[in-house]
Amino acid sequence: MIASIMTNNIYFIIIKSIFILILLLICSALLSFYERRILAVFQNRYGPNRVGWCGLLQILADMIKLIFKEDWIPKFADKIIFIISPTFAFCSSMIIFAIIPISPTCYVVNLHIGLLFFLMIAGLTTYSILYSGWSSNNKYALLGAIRATAQTLSYEVFLGISLLGVVVKAGSFNLIEIVYSQQNTWNVLPQCLGFIMFLIAALAIVHRHPFDQPESEQELIDGYRIEYSGMKFGLFFISEYIGIISISGLITTLFFGGWLGPWLPHHVWFMLKTSFFITLIILIRASLPRPRYDQILKYSWTIYLPLSLINLLITAFCKLYYS
Template sequence: MTSSALLTIILTPLLLLALATLLTWVERRLLGLWQDRHGPNRVGPGGMFQAVADGIKILFKQDWIPPFADQGVFILAPAIGMMTVLLSFAVIPITMGTGIAGDLNVGLLFILAMMGLGVYAVVLAGWSSNSKFALLGGMRAAAQMISYEVFMGLSLLGVVMMAGSFSLHDIVMAQAGLWFIIPQCLGFGVFLLAGIAETHRLPFDLPEGENELGAGFHTEYSGMKFGMFFIAEYAGIVLVSSLVTTLYLGGWRGPLLPPAVWFMIKTGGMVAFFILLRASLPRPRYDQLMALGWKVLLPLSLLNVMATGTILMLRASL
């Protein structure tokens, strides 16, 4: 392993953690702008050091473990959440030659597998807390995340069929003439909704629903263990935004500017969309969320697969 590859492996998780922390400030500023109110504006220029202050505060908060909790699993749960998100970034191609794992030929399957393992974090957190509110949040999270992973995987079949590969690098290269967001607009819509549900962001933050569950699966967590769940959620937003950029928006492709800049612009735009969605839509009931998935998104994702397969067969026969 070369020194540059080793440096990339070490620096990437650190940069992602710093970016996830910075996003807390970005979210507050954007929400303040969107809702016509002040965001953070006291600590540092434009309130930029508010995220630093929050980080220092959470580091020094008492790291308390409830005596009624299963201590081993209670500690392991947030670590699983962080690990699965950070490992997923290993196969994201920021430019043609940039990526920790290089051009992994099953990169898309690897990310879906890591997202599947991420379910264990919230389920184990809810179960190990030995609290009725945390357990209900964990059960909600399990049903929501496992269900929406089905629709997410089906929505991506159209992209894989058009690119002829599970490699994220090959998928970006296949968008040389046309971004997949146009021919795969139906799959894009399903994937975006599934991505919001996977990261349990508003309006799909039902596992954390503070109105009825207090804080859901992480009710009993404090200190840096709670912080790990918090950072994993923001890193998950960046991950889904990076996937949308790679799979549907042409990845690093774009005129004039360097490839890495195009990737960051597209990903940043998607992150801003995630944040502004929080200020725009009310939270649905849990049964409405599940009905949306199984009654609407599942038929649409299957329709997208059938339509894509039909068009590709007709094109090949001409």
């Protein structure tokens, strides 16, 4: 009896995983088109508009180009690590979304240590960049990998500290329990400073503009991805957009009530909130310049980390005082 129940649960988890995998791949493809359209509006140009109605088939054209492009490996590269690194980046970005609850019943796994699991996987994503830069045997790729490692080490510290305020308020690391703790008030109101710190750190962890120093085109050509082509490059490309979706989903879950909302179904509220933050991340790319690399590291240790500690201390004091 117990064995059959466990087997059914495993099959159910596998089915949900496949469904969410397909959904994420479709969303990441659409997101690339959506971002190019928004950036085109900001830059006073048309954007993709040649292939298909309003350029919608440009996504399919890009996919076909990547699939049939020559899969080239540098002569002096470490071939095994060079091949594994894009797959590792893709899998680690996918795993993060597995813990995000879309509704009270729609999720892959419900972990009691969900936030700790997210921090662990977020740290692992750096290894794919480090290995890809080192295995390419290219100085620009290695410099980009070193930048990514230093940036992640700097911002991962206050990424975790910014989340501790939410944990103290909710009394749990479980994401579903954190959502239910926001039935009266969203966490963004008492944790507005923590939300800002988490948004900054999350952008740095996924290396999105203005924290895209590891792939700075003006200085490093394309950074750690310079020697990649074909679907290996495509996996890095897809993992970046999946990272944007995952971070937006986490912001929705941790600070904006997750699926909670009146009238509309739970999953609709989650998608609307997540779409808003995806758009916000794209608008940040369109609006802000890229600071210098030394400034990014300096701001992390001298400004963002102290502010995160102050937010945690204030939250702990209020929790102790009002309880």
